[in-house]
Amino acid sequence: MSTETTAPIKKAREKGIVSYLMSQLRTVGLLVAFLVLLALMQFLTDGSLLTPQNITSVLNGNSYILILAIGMVMVIIAGHIDLSVGSVVALIGAVTGVITVTWGLPWWVAVIGGLFIGCVVGAWQGIWVAYVGIPAFIVTLGGMLTFRGLAQITLGNIPITPFPDSYVAIGAGFLPRMGERGVGVDPITMAIGAIVAAVLVVLEVRERMGRQKLGLEQEPQAWFIVRAAVTAAFILLVAWQLSQYAGIPIIVVVLGVLVAIYTTVMNRSVFGRSVYARGGNLTAAKLSGINTKKIDFLLFVNNGFIGAIAGIAFTARSNSAGPNAGNMFELDAIAACFIGGAAVTGGVGTVIGAMLGGLIMATLNFGMYLMGLGSDVQQFIKGLVLLAAVAFDVFNKSRGVRN
Template sequence: MSVDMNTTPNLPAGERARVPLSQRLGGLGGNARQYGIFGALVVIILLFQVLTDGKLLLANNVASLFQQNAYVMILAIGMVMVIVAGHIDLSVGSVVAFVGGIVALSMRDLDLPWAVAILIGLAAGALVGAWQGFWVAYIGIPAFIVTLAGMLVFRGLALVLVGETVAGLPPEFISIAGGSLPNVLGFVGNADVVTLVIGAVAFLALAFTQVRARQSMRKHNLHAEPVGVFITKLVLVALGIGALTVILSFSAGGTPIVLVIVGVLVVVYSFLMGRTVFGRHIYAIGGNRAAAALSGVSTKRVDFWIFVNIGVLAAVAAIVTTSRAGAAIAAAGQNYELDAIAACFIGGAAVTGGIGRISGAIVGALIMGVLNMGLSIMAVDPAWQQAIKGLVLLLAVAFDLLNKRRAGTR
């Protein structure tokens, strides 16, 4: 999903030959490890497809996979930024409950339109983030402690706000999490045309940017990956997007609205992390805080804004969660922080900071989601599901570590 191009210099043929194979493979598009995660996702999908007798990839199951796991993906986007900067945020689950309460009460008790309530919720999330960011960035309290306090504070405030479940929310609001894009273009056979169009546009946009990036690189005399690899990559992406599009187009509603929200967030934040000065500063701080500061990076400001940012994303997750439940519940969002953190680490983020990608975190969230769904379809006891997810987290990180060690990077 991330649009990462590799630029190896144009070396003379003789020198090229001396580039170790591992490095050249590493040049296949950022890092080979990213492929490992995608590969793991594909394997897990295929495994459960077999184990569930093909039920996993039924159209409605795929649609609800996204609807069920949208919150993890949204939180994981914010979390991976926090983790790359070398922090952690334990409070997002409580913030989801707190903001969910505010949004629901604005609609039910203040009779505000749902759109206004959503804006109030996002603002509340930003304020929560600014509060925590202030303590972390400007007072210098470790994020673990600040957000542990936040976890208690905002859970408490959620309980105060939402004494009893706040239900009776407007249907427009409910349809955010459960609804799909309107089927305005009709059907081909049983397939929703809107979904097919979105899929085609998404692929064309991706292919277009990749081809342009490649041309630009040639123009600047930077070495691009071989044509064969480039085309293989595009074909694989086309197959992936194509399969997803076709399956979704046969689902009851077509494209879930949350998938659009998540998709937009992924594109925007991948760009932010990969291409902007702000993103670069986050990686620089996580990689070596002192060196970043001595290079003129305002580390405090960056720290502050990543917490504001995860506050806003927690508010988005709160809106999706409240909408899906159809009501605000004080106990909402329990353990969401752990789901998000697990997704980041499965997706290759480093505990020590400096390493991690939006796309990795999303794939990590999908791996957890597919596990959940597959095990549920197989009617595995929830207690066992939890144990299995824990083991997958452990094995994913262990595999990653051993892989790195074998490659001799440590």
């Protein structure tokens, strides 16, 4: 009798692959767009895009934007926006530069000091947004000007350089590897890539089994297998390419840890569910007992913290703290979130989606650079890509309403 009742439930809980893919059009379309863009840019650059050195450059050179996108997508999901993160990057660079270069203190003191200032900056903005009630757009627009001014005052409009090697290693260093750079395949890098791929697959399987026990809706098994296999293969391919140049960049490890932590927070914690609820329907969130003011405050504190990490990464990679550092970074981070599937109205988005959106922008930028296109053409194309992503979001919503 239990077999007869269980079978229909399974059948109802697991959609057909076509209907499932149509219901996940946003996510599937993003993955397809990324793969198509990789193939197109590889062709247009005569095969020079996906070389070990260029892949390393893309990851290292865009890590701080990807880090900023983690905090930004959480703010956007809650229905806010943050225009100040580029100025926060400049301010944190200035603070850490003064601590390490001017005062001569150890690099880790500068890192702790930078993270503390980032949290203070976030708390300052969070108070105005959450408890005073000023829209985040206005507060962070003021923050963009204020923190840029503080960075210029701290530096006296004069860049600070060079930084200690131990500090520079945060943004430009690599994990230890066997053998010389650019000679052969590094087994350490490949082993790390294999471990990461295996852990991700195991976690995916465990999550699927957990949903099955709870009787929750499942993605089709065939699609699950394909997705897990493609994810593992992609990680191994990137590890193989990195192993042939210098190994795994330290900042990529930092980025990976942040992605894992914040994906877990947004998917499995009460705080993450509250952020989605606040962005989806503010009135309903309040009526359900969610302290939306506290959520808003913590979101901006967190975004200040994330901005500090990005500021340290950028300053370390460039080995310089300048008053104009981080210029327009906020727009790149926002673009990564919207291209990655975040909704303009809030309530929708994922950390992984923001990472994919950021990688799409990074691939597009680097590919156009290799093709010799000017910055004017690059800006034009990036603007069209962002507009297309938002238009797709609007289309997807109107399609859902019609259905």
